Amino acid sequence: MTMLSVGGTRAWIDRFADAAEDQFDSLTDLDRLVGDGDFGMNLRTGLRSAVQRLRSDPPTSPGEVFARTSDAFLDIGGTSGPLLGLWFGRIGAVSGVEVTATDLASALGAATAAVQRLGNAQVGHKTMVDAMVPATSALTEAAVSGATLSAALNSAATAARLGAESTRAMLARRGRAAYVGEHARGVEDPGASAIAMFFAASSYKSVPA
Template sequence: MSGSGAHSGDLDERAAATVDTAMTLEDALAWVDRFISHVVASKAAFTELDRQAGDGDFGTNIEAAVSKARRRLTEQPPSTPGEVLQRVSAGFLATGGTSGPLLGAWFRELAKGVTTHASTEAFAVGVESGTAAVQRLGRASVGDRTMIDAMVPAANALRRAFTVGVGLDSALRYAASEARRGAESTTAMLGRKGRASYVGEAARGLPDPGAVLIADLFETAVPHGAAGLAE
């Protein structure tokens, strides 16, 4: 899996020439549609990855969650980017397994941060808040071989992007690159949470499915910027 191509050294160079932009309703809908389509297409790959390092239900659970989210988006058309993310949150919260409630809480906090103005600052605030919620609920930290290993680098990247004044498109590319780097780092870790903590060495060499999903999420946020997506 490769990164998205944005690195911290690029941010200072881009900041002076960048005008901050916000994600529109149409942008948010397109992003979520790309993400949902990717999850549905990757169900088998996620299932196999989780079978080797977990209990094998991750692909089924996340496919069910995004299908519910898509149905909610159709039945309750959103009028703001925040409402798009609220529908996704509801889909995950209505799904079983460990990841459903955690991802539902993450999207819920992101939706609160984004509301009607999905700027770099709004994403930084929302992703930080969502990541803190998952850490609190899941009692996980960086290095535990969980989705947190991708969430924290993405949150830090967005905060840095906002601090140096980078626009949303570049900020999301940077966040995607850092999330992918974090997901790939889990291949060398021993699981300390969930079923991965029981399989021990059997999981080493494989990335955590939740961390991979978070990297995929950020990569689908940028049109034509999803080069690292798992197949």
């Protein structure tokens, strides 16, 4: 797969939504250990809304898919809603009816930088940024090397999963987990886990637009 179509992007969000349903309990349990326990609910609610919006008003480009997903997260509020809404919104700035690995890498770079600015978070702070940054870097490196979109997304998925797993050893510096100190050490950050789920859901067979 060399290009991301609108159909492929919708299938990606559908699979992400399915994963959020499947992992609802585990994400909730993680957030109860490091936060206020609402992350699983917020993620599931946002993605349910995104899927509904995409069905009721079918998009015509990958960018529109991500933009509708952004709108859904911006409507749920909380801590994660605005951050995920911002992230998907910046990804949604990608143009064209078909998107290359280079196009997607550029949009992800802008999206991740925007989240870092808003949350004042860096890699090592035990937040979703710990999965976003390595995934973005891996996708960018793969695109520059001439890899196919599928291969680039696989690299991003691997990097995001490793980034999420790395948060277990961290002492939180940002977010609600920062208030519980050592109690959060040994627990994977739920936001980083969700970003890893998003990239893992990118693996797909060609879907017609």
